Amino acid sequence: MAEKNTKERSSLSKWTRRGFLGIGGLLGLGLVVGVGGLAYVGRSIKKYSGKGMGEGASLNAWIRIAPDNKITLAVARSEMGQGVYTALAQLIAEELEVNFEDVQVIHPQAESPYANTFLSTQKRENAFTGFGPMGKILSFMPVIATGGSTTVIDAWEGMRYAGATAREMLIQAAAKTWDVDASTCKAELGFVINTTSGERLSYGALAESAKDYTLDKLPTLKAKSEFKIVGKPVQRLDIPAKVNGTAMFGLDYKEKDMVYAAVKHAKITGNKITGFKNEEEVLKLPGVLKVVLTEYGKALVYADNSWRAMQAAKSLEVNEEGAQVPDMDSAYYFGEMRRIADEDPISVRIDKGDVQGITNEDVQEGERKLEAYYEVPYLAHACMEPVNATAIMENGNLEAWMGHQAISVAETMLNESSGVAKDKIKINITYLGGGFGRKGEPDFPRLIGAAAKAMQGKLVQMIFSREEDMKNDMYRPGAVCKMSGVVTQDGSLKALQANLAIQSVERQALGRIVPLMAPAAEKAKTTLEGLDNQAYNIPNHRVSFGNFETDILVGFWRSVSYSQNGFFQESFIDELAHAAGKDPLEFRRNMLLDQPRYLNVLDRLKEMSNWGKQEADTYQGIALQYSFESIVAQVAEIKKMGEKEFKIVNYYCVIDCGNTVNPDTIEAQMQSGIVFGLSAAIHGEISWKNGSPVQSNFHDYQMLKMYNCPKITVAIMENNEEPGGVGEPGVPPAAPALTNALFKATGERIRSLPLSKSDYVFV
Amino acid sequence: MKLKINGEIVDVEVEESMPLLWVLRDELHMTGTKYGCGIAQCGACSVIVDGTVMRSCSLPVGSLENMDIQTIESSDAAGTLSVLQEAWIEKQVPQCGYCQSGMLMAATQLLKDIPAPRDEDINAAMTNICRCGTYNRIRAAIYLAAERLAQAGKAVTIK
Ligand code: FES
Numbered sequence: 001m002a003e004k005n006t007k008e009r010s011s012l013s014k015w016t017r018r019g020f021l022g023i024g025g026l027l028g029l030g031l032v033v034g035v036g037g038l039a040y041v042g043r044s045i046k047k048y049s050g051k052g053m054g055e056g057a058s059l060n061a062w063i064r065i066a067p068d069n070k071i072t073l074a075v076a077r078s079e080m081g082q083g084v085y086t087a088l089a090q091l092i093a094e095e096l097e098v099n100f101e102d103v104q105v106i107h108p109q110a111e112s113p114y115a116n117t118f119l120s121t122q123k124r125e126n127a128f129t130g131f132g133p134m135g136k137i138l139s140f141m142p143v144i145a146t147g148g149s150t151t152v153i154d155a156w157e158g159m160r161y162a163g164a165t166a167r168e169m170l171i172q173a174a175a176k177t178w179d180v181d182a183s184t185c186k187a188e189l190g191f192v193i194n195t196t197s198g199e200r201l202s203y204g205a206l207a208e209s210a211k212d213y214t215l216d217k218l219p220t221l222k223a224k225s226e227f228k229i230v231g232k233p234v235q236r237l238d239i240p241a242k243v244n245g246t247a248m249f250g251l252d253y254k255e256k257d258m259v260y261a262a263v264k265h266a267k268i269t270g271n272k273i274t275g276f277k278n279e280e281e282v283l284k285l286p287g288v289l290k291v292v293l294t295e296y297g298k299a300l301v302y303a304d305n306s307w308r309a310m311q312a313a314k315s316l317e318v319n320e321e322g323a324q325v326p327d328m329d330s331a332y333y334f335g336e337m338r339r340i341a342d343e344d345p346i347s348v349r350i351d352k353g354d355v356q357g358i359t360n361e362d363v364q365e366g367e368r369k370l371e372a373y374y375e376v377p378y379l380a381h382a383c384m385e386p387v388n389a390t391a392i393m394e395n396g397n398l399e400a401w402m403g404h405q406a407i408s409v410a411e412t413m414l415n416e417s418s419g420v421a422k423d424k425i426k427i428n429i430t431y432l433g434g435g436f437g438r439k440g441e442p443d444f445p446r447l448i449g450a451a452a453k454a455m456q457g458k459l460v461q462m463i464f465s466r467e468e469d470m471k472n473d474m475y476r477p478g479a480v481c482k483m484s485g486v487v488t489q490d491g492s493l494k495a496l497q498a499n500l501a502i503q504s505v506e507r508q509a510l511g512r513i514v515p516l517m518a519p520a521a522e523k524a525k526t527t528l529e530g531l532d533n534q535a536y537n538i539p540n541h542r543v544s545f546g547n548f549e550t551d552i553l554v555g556f557w558r559s560v561s562y563s564q565n566g567f568f569q570e571s572f573i574d575e576l577a578h579a580a581g582k583d584p585l586e587f588r589r590n591m592l593l594d595q596p597r598y599l600n601v602l603d604r605l606k607e608m609s610n611w612g613k614q615e616a617d618t619y620q621g622i623a624l625q626y627s628f629e630s631i632v633a634q635v636a637e638i639k640k641m642g643e644k645e646f647k648i649v650n651y652y653c654v655i656d657c658g659n660t661v662n663p664d665t666i667e668a669q670m671q672s673g674i675v676f677g678l679s680a681a682i683h684g685e686i687s688w689k690n691g692s693p694v695q696s697n698f699h700d701y702q703m704l705k706m707y708n709c710p711k712i713t714v715a716i717m718e719n720n721e722e723p724g725g726v727g728e729p730g731v732p733p734a735a736p737a738l739t740n741a742l743f744k745a746t747g748e749r750i751r752s753l754p755l756s757k758s759d760y761v762f763v
Numbered sequence: 764m765k766l767k768i769n770g771e772i773v774d775v776e777v778e779e780s781m782p783l784l785w786v787l788r789d790e791l792h793m794t795g796t797k798y799g800c801g802i803a804q805c806g807a808c809s810v811i812v813d814g815t816v817m818r819s820c821s822l823p824v825g826s827l828e829n830m831d832i833q834t835i836e837s838s839d840a841a842g843t844l845s846v847l848q849e850a851w852i853e854k855q856v857p858q859c860g861y862c863q864s865g866m867l868m869a870a871t872q873l874l875k876d877i878p879a880p881r882d883e884d885i886n887a888a889m890t891n892i893c894r895c896g897t898y899n900r901i902r903a904a905i906y907l908a909a910e911r912l913a914q915a916g917k918a919v920t921i922k
């Protein structure tokens with residue numbers, strides 16, 4: 001049985017990436033296509049290997065067609081449940097003119113054509129129409145990553161050009177074969193048709209000759225009205241394997257005689273392990289092979305089975321040191337942040353009108369001034385699949401299997417820790433059992449490189465136990481935000497001020513992942529997102545930030561700064577609406593009168609939620625956030641069951657994300673984001689005691705479950721705007737919508753999460 | 764020791780205290796059953812043992828001799844599991860997919876025990892965690908599968 005289920009590894013000796021360049025060829029040697037052409041800088045270094053794409057001819061970096069008409073598409077974005085394999089395949093297939101059922105997707109190697117330009121530059125550019133200066137520079141050190149809800153934004157035009165140019169190359173090849181003008185040929189469902197004679201040639205028959213054709217201009221992309229695949233709820237390509245246990249996650253690559261390595265971190269946050277106390281005893285435990293202290297201050301306990309390795313790692317006693325504040329509790333962290341929130345901020349992002357004048361003075365007759373401190377805790381990602389990676393280092397080559405969000409980061413870290421040259425490294429990006437930002441971190445590719453190096457010639461599967469995973473996360477930072485505001489007698493918002501105290505994720509996480517791109521804390525652009533980039537028209541507005549530095553590692557957590565700032569802003573806006581005696585939806589609407597997309601979203605939400613017309617024991621709350629180029633508004637509908645006991649009956653969610661690729665996926669992502677936001681709002685908290693995180697597993701870091709998950713209804717606005725993100729924007733409004741509903745129900749304003757701390761129960 | 768997994772007898776040599784999960788995954792390389800928490804909290808490791816859904820991460824393998832163990836790898840053409848799997852695809856349930864083997868095991872036993880479940884039955888039986896929040900679609904897929912199985916049952920009875 002063991003053999004039966006063992007997947008065969010591609011032979012390492014056959015693998016060097018250089019060897020494949022001949023097959024994939026150079027990009028952009030043709031005038032325009034092949035791909036990128038004139039606009040594509042540094043053409044001579046734009047190489048792709050086509051590795052992993054199987055038989056056939058590559059028409060460009062993304063498309064290979066086999067003689068038997070099998071179409072393999074390269075999607076260098078990590079599939080973590082958000083549907084990117086399918087979405088990007090839809091974009092390519094739409095223009096390539098093939099049956100969607102006929103395509104399959106692989107994740108290619110870390111090669112330059114696959115850079116995520118939008119993620120790095122925030123510019124909607126692609127290789128076909130040309131990059132600006134920053135895009136050009138970045139194509140020399142490509143960031144190939146999945147995050148920031150950027151995948152579709154980045155791919156929207158480029159991937160359709162990838163399909164369209166390949167289609168035109170196939171048409172040229174067919175025209176040549178028939179000796180007719182290309183304009184008399186057309187492409188349809190995997191065939192080129194000679195419209196004069198009715199003859200047909202399959203893509204499979206044409207690909208080999210088509211790959212050498214060049215085009216002298218970019219083809220015109222289809223109009224939206226002509227789409228057959230894009231914007232349609234096609235079935236996801238990854239789902240069949242995810243219902244029968246065959247989908248391969250990082251922990252699922254198996255071979256005979258492999259070994260397992262359990263990771264152990266120092267107990268105190270900020271410490272490193274410096275030595276072992278009971279190595280001898282641990283080595284005698286069943287199955288244990290080796291104990292290694294890595295240069296990163298983390299230990300690896302090798303055994304012949306994951307469980308034995310994890311048991312042994314648990315009993316390993318270590319010496320550790322290095323933390324700046326070794327015995328701190330949460331009270332210290334939050335005390336510091338409260339102090340910072342009260343101080344003059346280090347960075348003022350918005351300063352419009354005269355906020356300080358207004359909020360510091362006694363308010364005018366008839367006006368109301370509000371001031372409140374909001375607080376959120378640190379949060380763990382708690383991906384369903386704990387952090388892990390698998391690799392073998394042999395004869396100077398390294399092959400790895402892992403669910404990482406950024407193959408370019410993984411490659412850099414493997415190279416650094418194993419010493420194996422990048423062109424001798426092959427990375428198989430598996431499915432991710434959840435990512436949420438955690439799986440873009442460099443720690444686990446770096447560690448697996450070290451783990452494979454310390455046990456060369458053996459396939460090593462490295463695993464974080466759930467406890468190690470939860471206690472050694474790069475957390476969503478805790479934060480304190482001081483909000484103040486003034487509403488006028490006629491019920492409009494006159495002034496709003498927010499002063500946020502937080503560890504800057506952008507500064508710290510980029511410092512770990514791409515040090516060159518890490519900004520100083522006060523320059524970090526994204527820290528205030530959710531507070532400084534919302535559409536409300538506020539005459540006097542000030543948003544500022546004070547940096548908090550400590551040993552705790554913080555990182556990108558689904559929706560990043562919006563995850564807390566959305567809660568601060570949308571809760572306080574609700575407070576102000578009530579203080580002004582206005583309906584919270586209308587209060588918001590009045591600040592958006594020149595923003596038709598927002599008004600449409602709010603009007604749609606009002607209608608679908610039956611806003612304001614509830615039965616006696618049912619209450620609603622609303623929240624609205626722009627994030628990642630999309631607008632999302634939600635209404636939470638809760639029913640009172642007891643004193644502090646509620647049932648969250650419904651969530652209504654409206655998203656405007658511009659043009660859509662797969663509406664079914666968008667619905668799923670909204671549902672997912674709301675559940676993610678609610679789990680955090682109700683239960684989520686990582687706290688510290690004596691320098692260590694308290695929570696360790698799902699018993700004390702709880703999740704929403706089937707019984708208390710609301711029915712979630714989603715509407716997607718139809719328009720022809722540029723696409724926005726969908727993986728994250730569902731999260732930010734979820735918490736404030738709920739707490740705003742609770743205020744309606746109880747009169748209690750929740751300014752600190754999670755709700756379980758205020759004794760609320762959701763049944 | 765001998766284990767009966769998906770109708771097949773397999774021989775494994777491990778300590779009796781090793782949880783079934785790790786025997787499946789690391790000794791037998793049956794990787795459909797997942798590790799999520801190791802403490803019977805999340806359900807990612809769910810399997811069916813003699814007609815009861817069990818969390819294999821907390822089930823010492825020594826206690827399982829002569830018992831019928833069913834995992835996601837089992838094939839039951841036109842049986843409850845495969846009808847559920849079809850419904851899972853039709854309703855496009857999985858996101859990351861990591862929890863779904865466990866969810867399907869729990870749903871399989873639910874429909875065997877309660878062929879026409881109500882919301883409360885689903886809430887009581889489906890206690891697994893889905894970090895991606897696919898609960899709404901899981902519920903919809905269970906109802907769809909229950910309907911299909913009921914129809915198939917009727918068809919058989921009429922014959
Ligand atoms: S792994 Fe067994 S219940 Fe979580």
Ligand code: FES
Nearest residue numbers: 860862893894895
């Ligand atoms: S689908 Fe990802 S945990 Fe359920």
